[in-house]
Amino acid sequence: MREDGRARPTGRVAARNAFEQARQRYFALPPVARRTIFIVLLVASVALAAGLGWDMLYTFFATLTILAFTVLALHFPRGAATLLVVAVWSVICPFIMVVANSQAIGSFLLFPLWLLGLVVAGIAHLIRWVPPWLTTALALGAAAITGMLLRLVSDPAALYGAYGGAAVVLVWRFVLARQAKARQAPPEVPAQQRVRAGGAPPHPHAQGEPGRPPQITVEQALAQLEGMIGLEPVKEQVRSIAASIEAARLRREAGLTSDAPMRHFVFVGPPGTGKTSVARSLASIFYAFGLLETPYVVEAQRADLVGEFLGATAIKTNELIDRALGGVLFIDEAYALINSGDGQTDRFGHEAVQTLLKRAEDDRERLIIILAGYEKEMTAFLASNPGLSSRFSTRVRFPSYQPAELLEITEALQVKRGDRLDPAARPVLLGLFDDVHRRGLVDELGNARFARSVVEAAAQARDVRVISVGGAPRGEDLVTTTASDVSKAFGEITARFRGYQATPTLEDALADLDRMAGLEPVKRQVRAITAQLRVARMREEQGLPVQSQTRHFVFVGPPGTGKTSVARIIGRIFSALGLLARPDVVEASRPDLVGQHLGATAIKTNELVDRALGGVLFIDEAYGLVNAGYSGGDAFGAEAVQTLLKRAEDDRDRLVIILAGYEREMDALLATNPGLGSRFNSRVVFPSYSPQELAEIAEMTAADAGDRFDAAAARDLDDVFGYVCQERLIDGLGNGRFARSLYERAAMRRDVRLAAQGSATSAELTTITGDDVRSAVDELS
Incomplete structure (x- = not known):
């Protein structure tokens, strides 16, 4: 729609659409691809000139000029159109003056006329609401006619006349721009009618006059928000904002002073939680109160603000804001404006932020800016510039959708498609959504976007089934x-998501525990813990009181006794019982928790716990967190322990923490802080392996690799393991690790022997002999 509200001719619409499609395809190409295309075109034009006998230097510069203008037109179409008008003016103005008077035009007249083109173009771009290139063309056209007529009198008269004619047209265009802006302003509606409109409100999309935004009452604007599924905290906050605006209006009517309503917001939350939809509702609310000229939202990301060179970013950001003036500018993933991933200052992003901040202040009466993104990244982004935190002080948090809300969204999307959900499918789908929510994967899958994907995939599966x-x-x-x-549909979507695994069964987890060599006391204790958890779950299902269950453990024992393997089984047991979202185990030690300066340790520990949420955090050699060798105490380790204790309590329903290490050192660690002993009160003691268990581990490791020990090798294994256990060397050698290392060295000695032999039977290729074992022992000793 033009400024005067009349529809453009069909040909202009088609041409504009074609140009916009070309721009979209151009910007979809990577910068390297664009430069490659330009270089290929430049080289091809020079090669063509050489083949046709043209002047190669002239062809090179002509092609370069055309390509430069093309790039300018794609990036700044209005600026390119204006530049073209100025170029035409610079070429034809001398001929116009000569036509009016046969005398040659002198520098006294020529240079001021060329300068007039630049001056008019600059002023035209300052006059908004009307096309600057058309303003430039009309002003220079008037200058040409006036100057041509007055040159019959004298050159000074022609010069002053040209400038005067251009000035008259610029004033006229400025008046037209003000009128166009006034036509875009919302109709004046009495405040009482806006807030409490009587009778049946008009349709939200009904337009009173062509070119005017729709008339919307506050009730209609709030109804858009209330119609959204879930998001109760967000709705409450937006209702509070609307109430503040109404209260400010009433205070002004009563002659009291009132603060201006908040104008800029930060929306934080996971993807697919309706941030864009709420931004549209917020635009409608401010428009209904008469605080915005239109209820429209301009959506943008980093690529829409940041240019390809310094200086272009400010121009691009200003053009984007000019398009959004009178409404709402919604910048999604706003934290990407400051890209510090390469370790250097992002000068382009910084330029965009500075321009955004200036316009947010200068145009605060005509514009609302909403910055949106993940909470953690947005917090860091706002902290990067004091101006951001001061101007964007209102934060709206968007929660993840609950399973029932996802089901409701799914049914609403199906109704919109003209489909329906079979009643028998509702509990099935609710159970699937509940499983995703329990695993803590709703945000990664996209919340409402995930529901939309399920609807589309289910419709496709239905069509295949019916046909x-x-x-x-x-x-x-x-x-x-x-x-x-x-x-x-659910299976197809989650199969593509690497974080979604089939829930392990309790029977499989316990079977893997039984297959481990030795560790009989550990197996009995783990089975007892499992039984306790199962009974607690049954009591909870029957509404009986349930005591707080063990969630955090201390594993004590020498190295190589299977502590990490049992930790993985613990994760699978808790996941199978629905007490953890997934069976994953995050392994860590002191360097993963302790930072390089005070304050950094808490951040590093919290980040580690965040990664482990929903699963198991296994901290090996946990006694290393408190280093008694430091004079004055280990402040870094103490900070890590305090942070760990807080998260162990705060996230006890979403996390299992296991501290592991030698028994004596772990006792010393638990004694350093009373909170450790109270929160980690379930101890699992791992004994050293016996000679028979070590031999079993070696044979199981060999069997997994498709090998076996012959009788002589088996006897040698018994002798070696018996000796190291009798001499109490096995803990220092690593228990099970020593058995696995011995097999690996023996297998390597067999391979060396057979390679020197030149040929071997299949039995020889899979058999480890006594000589191989003795050679391996000699190497390890």
């Missing part, structure tokens, strides 16, 4: 999604 049956399907079958369609 594969053959015959003429009923109309009801073509729109009904069944439980099998939902399950198939």
Whole structure:
């Protein structure tokens, strides 16, 4: 729609659409690809000139000029159009003056006329709401006619006349721009009617006059928000904002002073939680109160603000803000404006932020800016510039959707498509959403976007099912999604997500525990813990009181006794019982928790715990957190322990923490802080392996690799393991690790022996002899 509200001719619309499509395809190309295309075109033009006998230097500069203008037109189309008008003016103005008077034009007249083109172009770009290139063309056209007529009198008269004619047109265009802006302003509606409109409100999209935004009452604007599923904390905060605006209006009407309503916001939360939709509702609310000229939202990201060279970013950001003036500018993933990933200052992003801050202050009465993104990244982004935190002080937090809300969103999307969900499929889909929520993967999968993906995939599965049956399907079958369609769609989507694994069964976890060599006391204790957790779950299902269950453990024992393996089994048991979102184990030690200066340790420990949330955090050699060798105490380790204790309590329903190490050192660690002993009160003692258990580990390791020990090798293993256990050397050698290392060295000695032999049977290739074992012992000793 033009400024005067009249529709453009069809040909102009088609040409504009074609140009915008070309721009989108251009910006979709990587910068390297764009430069490559330009270089290829430049080289091809020079090669063509050489083949046709043209002047190569002239062809080179002509092609370079055309390409430069093309780039300018794609990046700044209005500026390119204005430049073209100025270029035409610079070429034809001498001829116009000569036509009016046959005398040659002198520098007294020529240079001021050329300068007039630049001056008019600069002023035209300061006059908003009308196309600057058209303003420039009209002003220079008037200057040409006036100057040509007055040159019949004298050159000074022609010069003053040209400038005067251009000035008259610029004033006229400025008046037109003000009128166009006034036509875009919302109609004056009495405040009482805006807040409490009587009778049936008009349709939200009804327009009173062509070119005017729709008339919206506050009730209609708030109804848009209330119609959204979930987001109760967000709705409450937006209702508070609306109430503040109304209270300020009432104070002004009563002659009291009132602060200006908040104008800029920060939306934080995971993806797919309706931040863009709430931004549109907020725009409608401010528009209904008469605080915005339009209810429209301009959506943008980093690429829409940042240019390809310094200086271009400010121009690009200002052009984006000019498009959003009168409404809302919504910048998603705003934290990407400051990209510090390469370790250097992001000068382009900094230029965009500085321009944004200036316009946020200068145009605060005509514009609302909303910065959106993940909470952690947005907090760091706002802290990077004091101006950001001061101007964007209102934060709206968006929670993740609950399973029931995801189900409601799914059904709403199906109704919008003209589909329906079979009643039997509702509990199936709710259970699947509940499983995703329990695993803590709703945010990674995209919340409402995930629900939309499920709807589309389920519809595709339904279509395949109906068509594969053959015959003429009923109309009801073509729109009904069944439980099998939902399950198939859900499986296809989650299969592509690397964080989604099948829930381990309790039987499989316990079977893997039983297959471990030795560790009988550990196995009994783990089974007892499992039984306790299962009974607690049954009591909870029957509504009986349940005591607080063990969530954090201390594993004590020498190295190589299977502590890490048992920690993984613990994770699978808790996951199978629904007490953890996933069975993953994050392994760590002191360097993963302790920072290089005070304050950094808490941040580093919290980041580690965040990675482990939903699973198991296994800290090996945990006694290293408190280093008694430091004079004055280990302040860094103490900070890590305090942070760990707080998170162990705060996230006890989402995390299992296991501290592991030697028994004596772990006792000393637990004694350093009373909180450790109270929160880590379940101890699992891992004994050293016996000679028979070590031999079993070696044989199991060999069997997993497709090898075996012959009788002589088995006897040698018994002798070696018996000796190291009798001499109490096994703990220093690493228990099970020593058994695995001995097998690996023996297998290597066999391979060396067979390689020197030249040929070998399949039995020889898979058999480890006594000589191989003795050679391996000699190497290890």
